[in-house]
Amino acid sequence: xxxxxxxxxxxxxxxxxxxxxxxxxxxxxxxxxxxxxxxxxxxxxxxxxxxxxxxxxxxxxxxxxxxxxxxxxxxxxxxxxxxxxxxxxxxxxxxxxxxxxxxxxxxxxxxxxxxxxxxxxxxxxxxxxxxxxxxxxxxxxxxxxxxxxxxxxxxxxxxxxxxxxxxxxxxxxxxxxxxxxxxxxxxxxxxxxxxxxxxxxxxxxxxxxxxxxxxxxxxxxxxxxxxxxxxxxxxxxxxxxxxxxxxxxxxxxxxxxxxxxxxxxxxxxxxxxxxxxxxxxxxxxxxxxxxxxxxxxxxxxxxxxxxxxxxx
Amino acid sequence: xxxxxxxxxxxxxxxxxxxxxxxxxxxxxxxxxxxxxxxxxxxxxxxxxxxxxxxxxxxxxxxxxxxxxxxxxxxxxxxxxxxxxxxxxxxxxxxxxxxxxxxxxxxxxxxxxxxxxxxxxxxxxxxxxxxxxxxxxxxxxxxxxxxxxxxxxxxxxxxxxxxxxxxxxxxxxxxxxxxxxxxxxxxxxxxxxxxxxxxxxxxxxxxxxxxxxxxxxxxxxxxxxxxxxxxxxxxxxxxxxxxxxxxxxxxxxxxxxxxxxxxxxxxxxxxxxxxxxxxxxxxxxxxxxxxxxxxxxxxxx
Numbered sequence: 253x254x255x256x257x258x259x260x261x262x263x264x265x266x267x268x269x270x271x272x273x274x275x276x277x278x279x280x281x282x283x284x285x286x287x288x289x290x291x292x293x294x295x296x297x298x299x300x301x302x303x304x305x306x307x308x309x310x311x312x313x314x315x316x317x318x319x320x321x322x323x324x325x326x327x328x329x330x331x332x333x334x335x336x337x338x339x340x341x342x343x344x345x346x347x348x349x350x351x352x353x354x355x356x357x358x359x360x361x362x363x364x365x366x367x368x369x370x371x372x373x374x375x376x377x378x379x380x381x382x383x384x385x386x387x388x389x390x391x392x393x394x395x396x397x398x399x400x401x402x403x404x405x406x407x408x409x410x411x412x413x414x415x416x417x418x419x420x421x422x423x424x425x426x427x428x429x430x431x432x433x434x435x436x437x438x439x440x441x442x443x444x445x446x447x448x449x450x451x452x453x454x455x456x457x458x459x460x461x462x463x464x465x466x467x468x469x470x471x472x473x474x475x476x477x478x479x480x481x482x483x484x485x486x487x488x489x490x491x492x493x494x495x496x497x498x499x500x501x502x503x504x505x506x507x508x509x510x511x512x513x514x515x516x517x518x519x520x521x522x523x524x525x526x527x528x529x530x531x532x533x534x535x536x537x538x539x540x541x542x543x544x545x546x547x548x549x550x551x552x553x554x555x556x557x558x559x560x561x562x563x564x
Numbered sequence: 565x566x567x568x569x570x571x572x573x574x575x576x577x578x579x580x581x582x583x584x585x586x587x588x589x590x591x592x593x594x595x596x597x598x599x600x601x602x603x604x605x606x607x608x609x610x611x612x613x614x615x616x617x618x619x620x621x622x623x624x625x626x627x628x629x630x631x632x633x634x635x636x637x638x639x640x641x642x643x644x645x646x647x648x649x650x651x652x653x654x655x656x657x658x659x660x661x662x663x664x665x666x667x668x669x670x671x672x673x674x675x676x677x678x679x680x681x682x683x684x685x686x687x688x689x690x691x692x693x694x695x696x697x698x699x700x701x702x703x704x705x706x707x708x709x710x711x712x713x714x715x716x717x718x719x720x721x722x723x724x725x726x727x728x729x730x731x732x733x734x735x736x737x738x739x740x741x742x743x744x745x746x747x748x749x750x751x752x753x754x755x756x757x758x759x760x761x762x763x764x765x766x767x768x769x770x771x772x773x774x775x776x777x778x779x780x781x782x783x784x785x786x787x788x789x790x791x792x793x794x795x796x797x798x799x800x801x802x803x804x805x806x807x808x809x810x811x812x813x814x815x816x817x818x819x820x821x822x823x824x825x826x827x828x829x830x831x832x833x834x835x836x837x838x839x840x841x842x843x844x845x846x847x848x849x850x851x852x853x854x855x856x857x858x859x860x861x862x863x864x865x
Contacts (some may be wrong), residue, residue: 305683309859326859330685339676345603357595357683360588402680 258442273299288456289446296465334403338415341442342371344388359406373401376489480544483521488538592686593694593733593803636786652783666753699750725857734815799843808837
């Protein structure tokens with residue numbers, strides 16, 4: 253484990269009563285990375301997020317944030333991280349500026365240092381004109397920007413964001429990510445983003461995919477996609493079990509059953525597709541061919557679809 | 565596992581080097597208190613409701629129980645029920661505003677504000693004190709307003725003339741005592757509200773625990789000579805809050821004889837009142853800090 257890692261987690265296990273939320277996690281986040289925690293809701297990423305933000309104690313294993321152990325040195329960590337929760341942490345009855353002033357005070361900032369910082373963050377996030385509006389009158393996108401301004405007031409070395417795009421329209425989401433990327437390149441801040449959105453995960457430098465509390469994949473989005481050979485073919489059919497057997501007999505590949513559909517990963521998907529449709533013209537109802545996505549990675553590693561995990 | 569190819573490497577603490585990693589203590593208390601006050605005064609209805617109900621209670625019960633009330637042996641015989649009830653209503657205002665202000669903890673938790681405070685590098689004691697100071701200031705403001713305005717209702721015919729006369733000393737002492745009591749009651753509310761996740765639950769506790777606690781504190785009726793009720797009243801720490809305030813209000817007046825023969829019905833001495841209230845205060849504040857210091861899955865909601 254390198255000493256310079258922004259986050260280092262080893263053998264991390266967490267239980268709520270009988271429910272095991274995290275199982276033996278192990279990964280590292282390097283300084284200056286934008287790192288994604290991708291997983292369905294209930295996959296354990298929120299628990300992990302709570303542990304890293306010092307709200308939950310470590311039960312088993314170790315978790316170090318910026319070189320400090322989460323269990324022993326929570327206050328050292330709290331000084332150095334900026335946290336944006338999924339639920340808004342703004343006081344709606346106060347103005348944008350008042351919210352930032354309170355936050356600055358909580359971090360021991362006051363006087364002209366505080367004013368300079370607040371003005372700077374407001375301007376950087378394009379909130380200058382709304383500074384004196386009450387938070388309850390802002391749109392979802394603006395509120396989220398205030399949250400981020402709040403998290404950045406004390407110049408944290410690590411920014412933890414839980415579902416930062418919740419409630420944002422695509423335009424606002426795009427702006428947010430542009431801002432995060434610019435921030436990273438200007439200040440070298442490390443960013444950890446917990447998300448269940450594939451397109452958000454795509455924008456991260458590296459990803460950890462969590463399912464049912466377990467780490468199922470770790471790598472850059474490209475690496476993860478390339479780990480699945482060639483093309484992905486999804487077959488819609490009337491009777492998946494029968495067709496699966498027939499395909500296995502004829503083409504010597506074992507299709508994966510995903511819901512009512514079958515999936516096959518292989519090179520030269522377009523040629524296989526032609527043979528497949530020619531062989532079973534009546535059994536195949538729909539068929540699609542595509543380059544693997546992160547969702548395909550998830551299905552490949554877990555054997556079920558992203559949304560199914562969520563519904564459980 | 566793989567390492568990223570193109571990331572700038574900076575030492576973790578590089579961007580936060582200006583900060584001394586030492587938790588501020590007073591600034592968070594001040595900022596949380598201020599927030600509590602701003603929130604209160606921006607919700608006009610709360611301002612009206614908090615003071616209106618106790619005044620109405622005071623006038624209605626005062627008029628309704630006027631005939632049947634018999635002044636306890638430690639008080640002047642001429643004391644009317646409404647006068648007897650006066651310090652009781654002041655404590656009721658303290659109790660209800662102090663405790664209601666702690667409901668905001670449940671709201672803060674639900675709205676997510678609390679999480680933001682919990683991940684800030686502040687000591688848990690400053691968090692608790694910040695919340696308590698806010699509630700205390702609000703409660704004291706309203707109780708003082710009632711103590712000042714209540715007797716003036718005499719001129720409207722809604723209150724009897726009372727023997728209460730404040731001098732500078734007794735007013736200052738009363739204010740100090742009222743502040744101590746408000747702080748204690750806010751802490752009591754805090755430790756009830758902290759583990760709760762719904763305001764409905766809080767209201768339930770309010771009606772089965774807090775309301776009877778006030779009713780059985782000598783605020784509403786005097787403790788009798790004997791029987792289980794007098795024991796409950798004597799064991800209730802709030803009894804000493806009400807009695808202490810009563811004594812301070814009559815600091816210079818002869819309306820309280822304060823019976824010297826130590827009969828069970830006598831009003832507790834001021835020293836005892838102060839002592840019990842201080843112990844009660846430390847217990848509640850200590851409990852609040854302890855509860856807040858625990859890192860549990862509750863805080864992650």
